[in-house]
Amino acid sequence: MVEGIKDKVAIIGMGCTKFGERWEASAEDLIVEAFVECIDDAGIEKKEIDAAWFGSCFDEVDVGKSAVPLSSTLKLPFLPVTRVENFCATGTEALRGAAYAVASGASDIALALGVEKLKDTGYGGLPDFGSAMGTRNRLIFPNMTAPGGFAMMATKYFDKYGLKPDEGKRMLAHVSSKSHHNGTLNPKAHLRKEASIDKIVNAPMIAWPLGLFDCCGVSDGSAAAIVVRAEDAKNYREDPVYIKGLQIALSSGEELMYTDWDGAHVETAVHAAERVYKEAGIKDPRKEIGMMELHDCFSITETVTYEDLGISKRGHARDDIESGFFDLDGTIPAQPDGGLKCFGHPIGASGLRMAYEMYKQLQGKAGPRQIADPKLGLTHNMGGFPPYNLISISILGL
Amino acid sequence: MSGITSYGAYIPLHRIDRMNIYLAMGWLNPASMLPGEKAVANYDEDSLTMAVAAGIDCLNGIDRKEIDGLYFATTTPSYKERQNAGMISTALDLRPDIRTEDFTDSVKAGTGALLSACDSVKAGSAKNVLISASDCRLGKPGGYQEEIYGDGAASLLLGDDGVIASVEGSYSLSYDFVDHWRAEGDRYNRSWEDRWIRDEGYGKFIPEAISGLLKKYDLKPEDFAKVCYPCLYLGGHAAIGRKLGFEPDQIQEHMFTTVGNAGTPYPLMILVAALEDAKPGDKILLASHGNGSDAIFFEVTDEIEKMRDKRRGIKKNLEAKKYLDTYERFAVCRDLITIDTGGRGEECAPTSMSALWRDRKAVLGLIGSRCKRCGTPQYPPQRVCVKPDCGAIDEMEDYRFSDKKGRLFTYTGDMLAFSPNPPAIYGMIDFDGGGRNLFDLTDCDLDSLKVDMPVEMSFRRKYVDEKRGVHEYFWKATPIREG
Numbered sequence: 092m093v094e095g096i097k098d099k100v101a102i103i104g105m106g107c108t109k110f111g112e113r114w115e116a117s118a119e120d121l122i123v124e125a126f127v128e129c130i131d132d133a134g135i136e137k138k139e140i141d142a143a144w145f146g147s148c149f150d151e152v153d154v155g156k157s158a159v160p161l162s163s164t165l166k167l168p169f170l171p172v173t174r175v176e177n178f179c180a181t182g183t184e185a186l187r188g189a190a191y192a193v194a195s196g197a198s199d200i201a202l203a204l205g206v207e208k209l210k211d212t213g214y215g216g217l218p219d220f221g222s223a224m225g226t227r228n229r230l231i232f233p234n235m236t237a238p239g240g241f242a243m244m245a246t247k248y249f250d251k252y253g254l255k256p257d258e259g260k261r262m263l264a265h266v267s268s269k270s271h272h273n274g275t276l277n278p279k280a281h282l283r284k285e286a287s288i289d290k291i292v293n294a295p296m297i298a299w300p301l302g303l304f305d306c307c308g309v310s311d312g313s314a315a316a317i318v319v320r321a322e323d324a325k326n327y328r329e330d331p332v333y334i335k336g337l338q339i340a341l342s343s344g345e346e347l348m349y350t351d352w353d354g355a356h357v358e359t360a361v362h363a364a365e366r367v368y369k370e371a372g373i374k375d376p377r378k379e380i381g382m383m384e385l386h387d388c389f390s391i392t393e394t395v396t397y398e399d400l401g402i403s404k405r406g407h408a409r410d411d412i413e414s415g416f417f418d419l420d421g422t423i424p425a426q427p428d429g430g431l432k433c434f435g436h437p438i439g440a441s442g443l444r445m446a447y448e449m450y451k452q453l454q455g456k457a458g459p460r461q462i463a464d465p466k467l468g469l470t471h472n473m474g475g476f477p478p479y480n481l482i483s484i485s486i487l488g489l
Numbered sequence: 490m491s492g493i494t495s496y497g498a499y500i501p502l503h504r505i506d507r508m509n510i511y512l513a514m515g516w517l518n519p520a521s522m523l524p525g526e527k528a529v530a531n532y533d534e535d536s537l538t539m540a541v542a543a544g545i546d547c548l549n550g551i552d553r554k555e556i557d558g559l560y561f562a563t564t565t566p567s568y569k570e571r572q573n574a575g576m577i578s579t580a581l582d583l584r585p586d587i588r589t590e591d592f593t594d595s596v597k598a599g600t601g602a603l604l605s606a607c608d609s610v611k612a613g614s615a616k617n618v619l620i621s622a623s624d625c626r627l628g629k630p631g632g633y634q635e636e637i638y639g640d641g642a643a644s645l646l647l648g649d650d651g652v653i654a655s656v657e658g659s660y661s662l663s664y665d666f667v668d669h670w671r672a673e674g675d676r677y678n679r680s681w682e683d684r685w686i687r688d689e690g691y692g693k694f695i696p697e698a699i700s701g702l703l704k705k706y707d708l709k710p711e712d713f714a715k716v717c718y719p720c721l722y723l724g725g726h727a728a729i730g731r732k733l734g735f736e737p738d739q740i741q742e743h744m745f746t747t748v749g750n751a752g753t754p755y756p757l758m759i760l761v762a763a764l765e766d767a768k769p770g771d772k773i774l775l776a777s778h779g780n781g782s783d784a785i786f787f788e789v790t791d792e793i794e795k796m797r798d799k800r801r802g803i804k805k806n807l808e809a810k811k812y813l814d815t816y817e818r819f820a821v822c823r824d825l826i827t828i829d830t831g832g833r834g835e836e837c838a839p840t841s842m843s844a845l846w847r848d849r850k851a852v853l854g855l856i857g858s859r860c861k862r863c864g865t866p867q868y869p870p871q872r873v874c875v876k877p878d879c880g881a882i883d884e885m886e887d888y889r890f891s892d893k894k895g896r897l898f899t900y901t902g903d904m905l906a907f908s909p910n911p912p913a914i915y916g917m918i919d920f921d922g923g924g925r926n927l928f929d930l931t932d933c934d935l936d937s938l939k940v941d942m943p944v945e946m947s948f949r950r951k952y953v954d955e956k957r958g959v960h961e962y963f964w965k966a967t968p969i970r971e972g
Contacts, residue, residue: 214832216905222838229838230845230852230951231869231963233915233929239903243916247899250940298903299912299935347917348867348875350925354899354917478917478927 095370100190101324101331102316102487104133107447110312110435111281118147118154118208118313119164125313125440126165126204133317134327135200137165140317142198143172146185146205148438149218150176153208161204178474179388180339181205182314182442183483187337189318199319206313207437216309217438237388238298238306240476245300245391247354252406256300257292262409263390264291267304269418270387270426274433276419276460281308281435305390310435314443316450332450335467335486336371338363346478357392357473359482360399368401371486373467376401380423380486381466382452384445386473387430396471397425400484419460427452427460442483445470449487491610492655492787494617495646495796496761497546499539500748500806502932502970503529503822505813507636513816517631524723525746527639529813530625532822532909533931533949534640536563537573537962540623541580541948543644543754545892546801547619548581551646556583558609558618560602562592562753564671565625567950567960576962577621579853580948582889588615596624596719597779599643599753604783606647607656617648624752629677630825634669637721639749643757653796654764654773654787660702662781666690687725691778695729698782699774706786710734713786714771717759719778720745747807753779760787762803767793801970809970811932821909834907837952840959850887855946855964857924858885866890866924888924890946891964895920897942902935918944918966929965943969 106128108121116124130137145161147153154160158174161167175184182205189201212218217237221229233239249259271286291304324331340363346352364376373379380402387393394412397403402423403411411417417425428434428448431441449468451457467488474481504526511522530539540561548556559581561574574589592598592605599622606618623642628634647656668690669680680686695718703709710716716735720726720743730740741763744751751758756777763773771789776782813819820826848869850856857868863879866888874881900916907913914930916938930938931949944966951963 212832216833219833219836221836226841226844227848227852227869230840230848230961231926233927234906234908234913234952235915235927236903236905238905239901239913239915242901242903243899246901246916246940250899295904296902296912297905298901301901343877344871344875345877347927348871348925349865349877350919350923351877 096190096194096337097335097370097372098333099194099321100318100334101321102334102446102450103319103324103327103331104129104135104317105315105447105450106132107279107314107444108312109279110308110310110437110444112210113311114210116311118160118206121208121311121313122161122164122204122206125315129315129317135317138168139200140167140202141170141200142189142192143167143170143202143204144185144188145172145174146176146181146439147174148176148178148181148207149209149223151222152212152218154206177481179386179438180442180472180474180481180483181439182444183470183472183485184442186316186443186446187339187483189316190334190337193318193320201318202315203318203443204313204315205439205443207439208311209309209437210311236298237476238301241389241392242298242301244354244395244477248391248395249300251353251355260292260300261288262412263305263394264288265412266387266390266393267291267432270430270432273419273427273460274429276458277428277434280429280433281310282429282433301389301391307388307431308433308435310437312435312437312440312444314440314447316443316446330454330489332453332487332489335488336367337485338367338370339481339483340366341481342475342479352478354477356395357399357477357480357482359480360396360471363482363484364400367484367486373486379467380469381464382427382449382462383423383425383469383471384428384430384448385425385471387426387432388436388473392473393425400469400471424462427457427462442470442472445472446485446487453487453489490652490655491607491647491649492652493645494648494651494653495547495551496764496802497543497549497644497800498758498761498803498806499542499546499642500528500803501530501534501539501640502809502811503531503813504810505529505819509816510636510819514631514635521633521636523636527749528641529819529822530640531932533965534625535567535950536565536623536625537567537576538948538950539625539640539642540577540621540644543623543642544577544581544619544621547644547646549799553582554584556587556617556619557615558588558606559583560590560592560606560618560620562598562602562620562622563624564593564596564598564753566591566593576853579849580962582854582856582891595779596752596755597777597781597783598622599757600775600777600783600785603645603647603757604659604785610647610649617646619644619646622754622757624754626752627677627823627825630820633683634678634680637750639751641748641751641754641758643754643761645757651792652790653792654767654789657786657788658702658706659783659785660698660705661783662694662698664694664781666694666780687722691721692725692729694782695776695778696732698776698784699733702784702786710739712772713739713774714767715739715741715763716774717741717756717763718776719743719750719755719759721750721778758803764793765802765804769793828909830907837954837956839957840954840961852963855889855891857888857890859888860884861886866920866922868924868926890920890924893920893922894943894945894969895966897938897940897944897966898925899940900930900938916966930967931965932967937968945969
């Protein structure tokens with residue numbers, strides 16, 4: 092395998108807005124808010140940045156195409172700026188672009204910034220996929236939504252492992268309930284109320300078998316990071332966070348069109364995990380990973396991800412979920428900041444928001460939700476839906 | 490000898506008890522109460538989709554490459570300019586070098602298409618011509634037509650090889666009798682007084698056509714095993730038979746109280762029902778009604794036996810049914826009332842005609858590809874084989890999925906996606922013989938679905954883009970119907 096970028100890139104500053112229904116804020120407002128926190132945290136001035144990567148997904152209802160919205164909002168002085176988009180993994184793609192730039196020596200100080208302004212459509216949920224899915228796909232794909240796309244994985248998971256609907260839903264409810272608790276400890280989170288298992292199980296159905304609380308928040312927000320080469324990092328701060336691994340994997344088409352995939356896991360996550368563990372030198376993730384921010388767009392996604400990452404045994408995530416293994420006081424806390432579920436999910440920002448939480452936890456600045464010994468943090472960012480997706484995974488550490 | 494070589498039919502799954510219509514709307518017109526039930530096309534069905542369904546039934550076991558023509562008969566086409574028969578032909582995966590025509594503007598068009606197809610075969614310009622007749626007419630809420638009209642389709646294959654019922658003769662009448670009409674821009678039919686229609690039109694033209702045919706061929710009513718003609722009025726229907734001298738058991742049941750007056754396909758649906766029970770040697774008489782009448786007589790051959798239980802036809806379609814329990818569901822299904830779709834329901838991206846042309850076989854015909862190297866079927870058609878250890882490039886051949894059955898790999902019922910019949914149900918289908926993709930599901934309830942249950946494919950309307958005047962179609966999966 093190639094050498095990878097382990098310990099070649101450091102994050103020296105991060106910023107993240109409060110996520111939520113930010114009716115008062117435009118995408119430009121959110122960009123500025125995340126950016127100001129980010130460069131203040133890095134202790135640098137704007138003019139020191141020499142390249143930027145900009146992530147936004149639903150540009151149609153957001154800032155529009157290209158990276159000009161970032162460069163013109165921040166008045167970046169004719170810098171090279173690239174827009175990236177890879178479904179809901181867009182934020183991690185921005186970080187990956189910036190990280191590769193400094194690792195290669197093409198850039199000294201790079202900005203990665205993601206933003207999404209979702210609450211300007213006039214209806215709930217993500218913007219309708221119709222115009223975004225492609226000219227032919229819209230002639231043949233069902234009139235799908237994200238909850239439906241993932242609910243099909245829950246149907247299949249329940250069927251494959253013999254879970255009665257009530258058993259399956261209670262397992263999933265535990266996943267969401269845990270994140271609701273964590274969200275109450277996070278002032279920047281979109282949703283900050285506890286939700287009991289019973290409340291979750293009895294909530295209105297969104298896409299069978301997923302109910303309202305199985306679905307993450309649809310939020311506005313922005314997050315940003317400044318990266319430099321590892322050897323320069325200590326010039327900026329004492330506690331930079333290093334990228335130990337950063338990998339992505341995309342569907343090959345076989346999940347959607349060939350009949351081998353079992354529908355009860357995300358195949359790309361298995362490949363991305365294998366590669367990132369190799370890059371980061373991780374042999375036993377269940378022992379070596381200290382905390383995780385997973386792409387819990389839906390409770391079922393987080394559930395299968397425990398297995399795809401090799402943390403839980405295949406088909407046995409329920410044991411770990413229900414024993415509290417992933418709770419904030421458990422062995423590997425997942426979604427300490429509330430996750431997509433409660434911190435919220437402004438698409439283009441989410442990957443960077445996950446890194447933001449790992450960064451703060453590693454620096455011991457996570458307040459009431461601080462994890463005692465975070466060791467290594469893992470972020471897992473998924474775009475698309477189970478048969479047609481991409482996964483990006485990063486490992487971050489001191 | 491030329492005549493009918495195969496038949497098929499389609500009746501939509503949904504029915505409504507006419508009493509439910511009357512209970513909701515009868516206060517407007519207390520005399521409008523009618524007995525029985527009627528068939529109702531689902532929200533994603535129209536004349537085109539039902540014509541395809543009947544065509545599929547008719548072509549079961551027949552090589553589609555052998556079809557030289559397709560005539561579509563309807564008064565409710567989706568397009569006024571864009572040949573509807575051409576869309577049906579593409580959906581049925583017929584050859585492009587065939588003759589396609591729309592027969593329209595009168596509910597007599599079904600028998601008109603039949604006679605034209607028969608003439609084409611007799612003249613030798615085509616060997617096998619498929620006709621598919623379908624209608625999906627709306628009556629104004631609260632009126633008689635709303636109770637009378639039902640939806641359905643029938644399809645016949647005309648040829649001279651393997652004839653099951655030879656076309657022995659015909660007698661046609663054309664009168665500009667304006668009993669009902671629909672002008673440019675009208676959504677609903679208008680009609681003249683029913684007593685006049687019954688006594689001066691319906692009650693006269695069918696007898697005149699049948700009498701003309703009997704005289705022309707020197708036949709008598711007792712020569713026929715069955716006589717088939719549409720029902721506009723229950724009493725009037727029986728009176729026609731009596732007037733002509735047919736015994737009640739010679740008169741083929743009219744389905745007025747099970748399907749309703751289905752318009753253009755109606756006489757052909759009654760004929761298909763007669764053929765299902767016909768014996769070799771039976772003579773069958775058919776007459777349509779609409780701006781005159783076409784009377785046609787058939788003689789059933791020994792070949793009829795080969796069709797037994799090979800078609801859904803009328804009987805099996807009549808058995809499979811699900812009731813719309815309220816008038817409101819019927820009204821939404823047929824778009825009689827404007828519902829609040831929400832912002833998401835108003836979203837409709839433009840349809841690219843150039844992309845649709847390029848992908849016409851994949852989209853309208855559900856044609857995928859099969860790798861010639863490894864044999865893997867795949868949908869949509871691929872250039873690079875999807876089988877992980879194959880990956881052959883450009884070694885594909887066309888592969889038709891529309892006639893393949895499959896299993897429901899997984900599914901959901903989505904309350905967030907807009908549907909006039911929520912939840913929007915969709916899932917992944919694993920086709921028997923290989924191939925997988927995502928499809929909408931229709932004609933089913935979420936509670937009735939199970940992983941791995943058998944499904945089949947049904948041609949449906951995917952969306953109507955009213956702003957741009959586009960009716961777009963694709964295939965959905967449905968649980969396999971009983972029967």
